[in-house]
Amino acid sequence: MISHANTCTPLLDLSRVRAITLDLDDTLWPVWPTIERAEQALRAWLLTTAPATAALLAVPETARAIRAGVVAAHPQLSHDLSALRRESIRAALHAAGEDTALAERGYEVFFAERQRVDLYEDALETLECLAVRHPLVALSNGNADIQLIGIGQYFRASVSAREFGVAKPDARIFLAAAEAAGVAPHEVLHVGDDAAMDAQGAVAAGMQAVWINRTGKPWPLDDTHLPHATVTDLRGLCALWNTVL
Template sequence: MLNPSLDISRVRAISIDLDDTLWPIWPTITRAETVLLDWLTHHAPATAALFSNTEALRAIRNQMVTLRPDLKSDLSAMRRESIRFALTQAGDEPALAEPAFDLFFAERQRVELFDDAHDTLAFLSARYPVVALSNGNADVHRIGIGHYFRASISASVFGIAKPDVRIFHAAADAAQVQPHEVLHVGDDATLDAQGALDAGMQAVWINTANHPWPHGALPHATVDSLTALCKLMA
């Protein structure tokens, strides 16, 4: 699906989502939760017994969305406080939340990039300043892809999450261009594509599962892979 309004000649910078755009996120989170549970088994056995599987750990993390709405844009703080809450409920030492989170966070950075991610980032960064723009808490430098990016902006640090136009405008500022000169790339129809459109950017929606577009105005292009994005931009 190609919208005739796509104007590649107008593009002076790229902003790109991370989770589920450059790598699949849920295998990474599941593995990190497994490592966390194993650590709790040895260091906080009462918590490990009370929350005896990764589903239970994820459920209490999701519960924190209701308990601490002030942390909704900071996934690191949300996860840390969910661990602290679990420890407290089980009667273990709440201060163990810090080393437990550090372990989880380190494992969360061990992502497996899609096969065409490196080639895509190399292609884009050779032509434009590229800014990572994520609601997640991935660290592009710890992952080993930081050299492709002019800047990396996360909702956890910025304090505002996509689809709010302010985080998109921050990406344009980081690239030292105007919003209309940015092409945003991401997998989420609402958070990425619609958010970018609302911010005055051009948008490419990576739709690997062939979902129907759920909004009104179309993104400027829809592709089914990062490789297809490079062909579009060539």
């Protein structure tokens, strides 16, 4: 299903699109099942390597408190989820009185499982559909690796907050993605599930945007920088070329 939110919504002009940037987590796959599996893999490794830390992290309130403490202590890492995860493991090891040098190996265990995603059932066909039309650039605040996941062949480039140094909705990372695609910002169509970070961020950076709204919820923000179209699934992206042009 495709919608064009309300009378204030800007008109989608696909004729000027020369590249497409795509969010990853919760756009091409649901992220929380992946994170939960990665955390389970980490806890299983800790059980045999650092059991006191495993017991500490088995208490959800304690795990959240450790993570919150790391986030508060390292605001300079807010764009880097890998570094925050690594430091959270290190902090848990320290709190449990175990070897903090194990944090690097623990993170490797987590990261490897984090790349085992379950793509939405229409993700591959959508990537194939879009990639034959325009260059695709992955644009993510997360730490998924499109090569490790096995979808790198569809993308010209990947721009991540971790590597670039700032996160969406900062306009600079959108502009970097446009540069990676070799086009001007106004020639980019950005696609993502987050109303603020993806839709508003892209429009504020001078791009067109499509918001993926799988739950059918109302637009949750004000009318500043509305998306140019809303779709309920990935197939709706390819349908845009048939219904708008």
